[in-house]
Amino acid sequence: MSRPRLGILLSGRGSNFEAITRNVLNGTIKAEIALVFSNRPDARGIDRARQLGLTCATIASAGADRVEFDRKVAALLTDHHVDLVCLAGYMRILTGEFVRQFPQRLLNIHPSLLPAFPGLDAQYQALQHGVKVSGCTVHFVDENMDAGPILLQATVPVLDDDTVQSLSSRILEQEHRVYSEAIQWVLEGNFRIEGRRVLRT
Numbered sequence: 001m002s003r004p005r006l007g008i009l010l011s012g013r014g015s016n017f018e019a020i021t022r023n024v025l026n027g028t029i030k031a032e033i034a035l036v037f038s039n040r041p042d043a044r045g046i047d048r049a050r051q052l053g054l055t056c057a058t059i060a061s062a063g064a065d066r067v068e069f070d071r072k073v074a075a076l077l078t079d080h081h082v083d084l085v086c087l088a089g090y091m092r093i094l095t096g097e098f099v100r101q102f103p104q105r106l107l108n109i110h111p112s113l114l115p116a117f118p119g120l121d122a123q124y125q126a127l128q129h130g131v132k133v134s135g136c137t138v139h140f141v142d143e144n145m146d147a148g149p150i151l152l153q154a155t156v157p158v159l160d161d162d163t164v165q166s167l168s169s170r171i172l173e174q175e176h177r178v179y180s181e182a183i184q185w186v187l188e189g190n191f192r193i194e195g196r197r198v199l200r201t
C-alpha cells in the first residue's frame, strides 16, 4: 500500500520542516514528503529541502494576486498528489478557495496557546501580556487566521528572565515534537470534529 503524501509549505528557516522530515525518515510519521513549497525562493528551508533531495517548488509571492497565487499552489499540491498539507512557517493568509480544497487536510502550527496571541510575534505578545505559561498549538486551518479546530497543544513556562529569543527556543523544542505527533494522528484518521473540538475515536 502506498504511503500518504505530505506537502509542506514554508517561508523561512524551516526548522519545523526539518523536524517533520526527520520523523518521516525514522518512521515516526508514516508518510512520504511529496513536495516542499516556498513562496520565498531564497528561504533557508527550501535550500535544506533541496540538499535533502526532496521534490521542491517555489513561486515568489511578492506582488502576486492572492487568488491567482493560491490557485497555482493548490494546483502544484494536486499535481503531486498531496494528501495532507502542513504549513510550517508559511507566512501567508490563505484564500477561502484554497482552504476549501483541503478539508481536514490542512494543518498549521502556531507558537502560542491559541486562541491567545494569534498573528505575528506571538512570543513577544506573550511576554508583553505577562502570561506565566505559553506554548504551541497545532490546528486545522480554516478561513480565519490561526483559528481552526485545535489538534494538540504543548505548554512551556515563561520565566522571569525570558527574552523573545529564549522563550521562542523553548517553544520551538515543543513545536518540533508536537507537530509530528499531530500529523501522524491525522494520518491515522482516528479523530472526529465536534464543533471546535477534535476528539479521538
Ligand code: GRF
Pocket (backbone or CB within 6 Å): 010, 012, 013, 014, 015, 016, 017, 045, 088, 089, 090, 109, 110, 111, 136, 172, 175
Ligand atoms: C514557528 O515558530 C511556527 O510556529 C510559526 O513560524 C515559525 C516557523 O519556524 N508558524 P521554522 O521556519 O519552522 O523554523
